[in-house]
Amino acid sequence: MQRLGFFTPHIRCSRDSNSQGFTLVELLVCLGVLAVMASFAIPSWQRLQERSRVEAARDQLMNDLQTARVRAVQRxxxxQLARLRDCTWGTSANNDWSCGWQxxxxxDQTVLHxxxxxxxxxxxxxxxxxxxISQRGDLGTVGDRWVIKSRQAALNIANVLCLSSASRLRWQSGEACSS
Structure with missing residues (x-):
């Protein structure tokens, strides 16, 4: 058929009597394969998310410590960087910074951040x-460190933020600072 100079092909769809859709068995096999794939992917996804949370907290602490140094020099x-105590997952231990810091x-204990x-x-x-944090920007003492780790012990995800000589900060995986 030709109209206004364009050719429009005539397309016809036909169905065989055998191709009416999926059978229940085919659908169940596909769902089973998807379930097996998900069972492998979900633990990896959870580990990736938890690692991301640990790294985000580590990065926030590092940034806040660097900012504190600059502010001490400027002022x-x-x-002081002190721990917060008002979250549901924090403990009463004096070295627990799980709620955050200020x-x-x-x-005069005026809160800056x-x-x-x-x-x-x-x-x-x-x-x-x-x-x-001294007025010269010095942080604590050599050997001070923060350990940031997942509360899900099975995942074994931890980062440590280490304070070395000359108030240098560095981080590494695990719970101990190595030279």
């Missing part, structure tokens, strides 16, 4: 006292 006074002026950990992770600091 010319000693600041930056305060040491002299607060960072809350949004997911239930386990964050611990080597000391029970808040971390002092």
């Amino acid at each position: 010319g006074e000693t600041l 930056l305060v002026v040491k002299v 607060t960072s809350q950990v949004q997911t239930p992770l386990q964050v611990t600091f080597t000391k029970s006292d808040p971390l002092d």
Whole structure:
């Protein structure tokens, strides 16, 4: 058929009597294959998500410590990084920073910045006292460290943030700082 200079092919759809759709057995086989694939993918996905949460908390702590150093130098006074205590997953232990931390002026405890950990992770600091940041920007003492790890022990996901000489921060996988 030809109209207005264009050729329109005549398309015809036909069905064989054998191709009416999927059988119940074919559908169940497909669902079974999908279930097997999901059973392999879900644990990997959960591990990936938990690793991402640990790394996000680690990055937030590192950024806050670097910012605290700059602010202490700018203000010319000693600041403190202290733990928060008001979340459901935190413990009463003095070294538990799982709820988050806040930056305060040491002299009058004026709060300058607060960072809350949004997911239930386990964050611990080597000391029970808040971390002092000197007016020169020095952080704590050599050997101070924070361990940030998943509360799901089976996943075995942990990062450690280490304080080395000259107040240098570095992180690594695991729970211990190695040289």
